Amino acid sequence: MYRFCGGCGTEFVDQSWPRLCASCGQYTFRGPKPLVKAVVPVARGRLMVARRDIEPRRGGLELPGGYIELGETWQEAMVRELREETGLVFGAGQVALHSVRSVGEFVTVFGLLPEIVELPTQRTEEASEFLALDGAVEMAFPSHHELVAEYFATGS
Numbered sequence: 001m002y003r004f005c006g007g008c009g010t011e012f013v014d015q016s017w018p019r020l021c022a023s024c025g026q027y028t029f030r031g032p033k034p035l036v037k038a039v040v041p042v043a044r045g046r047l048m049v050a051r052r053d054i055e056p057r058r059g060g061l062e063l064p065g066g067y068i069e070l071g072e073t074w075q076e077a078m079v080r081e082l083r084e085e086t087g088l089v090f091g092a093g094q095v096a097l098h099s100v101r102s103v104g105e106f107v108t109v110f111g112l113l114p115e116i117v118e119l120p121t122q123r124t125e126e127a128s129e130f131l132a133l134d135g136a137v138e139m140a141f142p143s144h145h146e147l148v149a150e151y152f153a154t155g156s
Contacts, residue, residue, distance in 0.1 A: 002028050002030065005021035005023065005024060005026055006026070006028060007021060007024045007026035008021060008023050008024040008026070012028075018030070032102065032105055032106060032107045033105055033106050033107070034067065034068040034074070034106075034108075035065060035066065035106055035107070035108040035109070036066065036067075036074050036077045036078040036109050036110075037064070037065035037108055037110050037144065037147075038063055038064050038078055038082050038111055039110050039111065039113065039147070040064075040082075040088070040113045040115075041112075041114075041115040042115065042116055042117075042119065043115060043116070045134065045155075046132035046133055046134050047132065047133045047148065047151055047152070048063075048064070048086075048116065048119060048130055048131070048132055048133075049061045049062060049063060049064075049130070049131050049132075049133055049139070049148070050062055050063070050085065050086070050126070050129070050130055050131075051127060051129045052126065052127065052128075052140055053123075053124075053125065053126060053127055053128040054125065054126050056140075057140040059128075060138075060139065060140025060141075061131070061133075061137065061139050061140055062139060062140045062141060062144050063110070063139075063144050063147070063148075064081065064082060064085045064126075064130075065081045065082075065085075065108075066084075066085070066126075068109075074095075074111070075092035075093070075111065076092050078090075078092070078095050078109075078113075079091065079092050079094075085124050085127055086120040086122070086124070086127070087120050088116065088120055090113055090114070094113060094114055095112070095113055096111065096112045097109070097110075097112070098110040098111055098112040098147075099147065101146075101147070103143050108143055112156075119131070119132055133148065133152075136148050136149040136152045136153075
């Protein structure tokens, strides 16, 4: 990651952080990767999750979402990722902040969306199926596991 200067393309000699380009003097900083994950309630007190069809942790359960792209608000990223991964269509104004968690190199914004009645049925590149949980189960990632456990313990 970041072997070359973004300003002039010269390969970094010193691989420590922050990286200073010997040619142009530009610094490169290592920052967290911002993610969005959707908390989508399903009728009768359930919660939508996706079964991962990509690595890492293929076959594990996760909350749907992905990376925030440059120029997007976290709400715009949330509805774009949901549309791409599930086919569900929401407006950015329908997303409320649920929580934010920092784990390792990721900062994850969990957004709460309006309740749905039926699960998406389309299979996507990222998800082999969608499920409605009625209680906490093992999730593919620790932050998802914690959030799902808290969701069912508190009812939101």
